[in-house]
Amino acid sequence: MKDNNLNYQPTLMGKTARTIIPVLQKFLPRNIFKFVYDALYNSYKNLLRWSYFFRYIFYLLSGSKKQRLKVKLTLKLLPYTMGGRKALENAFDVTALVESNNIEGALVECGVAEGGTAAMLSLANKALNGKKRVKWFFDSYEGLPEPTKDDYEMGKTGHFIRPLPKGACLGTIEQVRKLMFNKLELPESEVNLVKGWFQDTVPITKSKIGQIAILRLDGDWYESTKIPLENLYNQISGGGYVIIDDYLTCFGSRKAVDEFINNHKIKTTLNLDGRGGVWFEKPL
Numbered sequence: 001m002k003d004n005n006l007n008y009q010p011t012l013m014g015k016t017a018r019t020i021i022p023v024l025q026k027f028l029p030r031n032i033f034k035f036v037y038d039a040l041y042n043s044y045k046n047l048l049r050w051s052y053f054f055r056y057i058f059y060l061l062s063g064s065k066k067q068r069l070k071v072k073l074t075l076k077l078l079p080y081t082m083g084g085r086k087a088l089e090n091a092f093d094v095t096a097l098v099e100s101n102n103i104e105g106a107l108v109e110c111g112v113a114e115g116g117t118a119a120m121l122s123l124a125n126k127a128l129n130g131k132k133r134v135k136w137f138f139d140s141y142e143g144l145p146e147p148t149k150d151d152y153e154m155g156k157t158g159h160f161i162r163p164l165p166k167g168a169c170l171g172t173i174e175q176v177r178k179l180m181f182n183k184l185e186l187p188e189s190e191v192n193l194v195k196g197w198f199q200d201t202v203p204i205t206k207s208k209i210g211q212i213a214i215l216r217l218d219g220d221w222y223e224s225t226k227i228p229l230e231n232l233y234n235q236i237s238g239g240g241y242v243i244i245d246d247y248l249t250c251f252g253s254r255k256a257v258d259e260f261i262n263n264h265k266i267k268t269t270l271n272l273d274g275r276g277g278v279w280f281e282k283p284l
């Protein structure tokens, strides 16, 4: 799997940020750097949202019903995701595939943060009048754990603009509850928010989940990818999908996926999501 020719291609914006941010980090005091970084990141997210608005208008005027639905939900959920528009659109597309192929099972995400991509799985299922599916959303709701030795290649954990220390990428369970149940009004009986480290929660919850249609992995690190794969892959329906948000960007995530596919001799194709993630079908 190592030489599968899937390589990270940063965008122009990514390249620029990768040049500027380390310089700021080197020369600014820590708290000022954090303030500047947060301000830049928030402005970037607002810019993305505005630029997406034009795409939204374009598809409202010319797109198919499904394209209109996709851009409408993406625009709505952009403020709640770290993955950006391509992660949201990919979550919509993969959900549309399991609905049109009539694949049985739950929607599962390991690595929820503020809930954006988990909400997209749920809303796409609802808006496409799909099967009634239970959702299982796992997270520490305390941010990332420390990376382990399997996450490093030549002293780096991936193609990041800034380091990701323990506690980074934080979304709280209160934020996710507010989004899922107050803003989006998803039925609480269908959405399970499981709080804790995957190492502790996934093995003891898997028997309750049953069949899975989509397993979305967004935990960044080696162990955070390996544990859900080892515990939940068997429960995915044939023709169901695995999405790995960080395959090209996090060395450990890629290593866990490559090892798993090789060890289990899974014959499948990794499809790019257009930014750094991949998705693949579980063979029938």
Ligand SMILES: C[S@@+](CC[C@H](N)C(=O)[O-])C[C@H]1O[C@@H](n2cnc3c(N)ncnc32)[C@H](O)[C@@H]1O
Pocket: 080, 081, 082, 083, 110, 111, 112, 113, 114, 115, 116, 117, 118, 138, 139, 140, 141, 142, 143, 144, 145, 168, 169, 170, 171, 196, 197, 198, 199, 218, 219, 220, 221, 223, 224
């Ligand atoms: C990049 S964020 C997820 C982004 C999210 N899907 C979105 O739409 O913005 C990664 C998340 O994985 C969680 N995480 C990573 N490893 C974990 C582990 N071993 N156990 C529990 N949560 C973990 C972190 O708490 C963090 O919220």
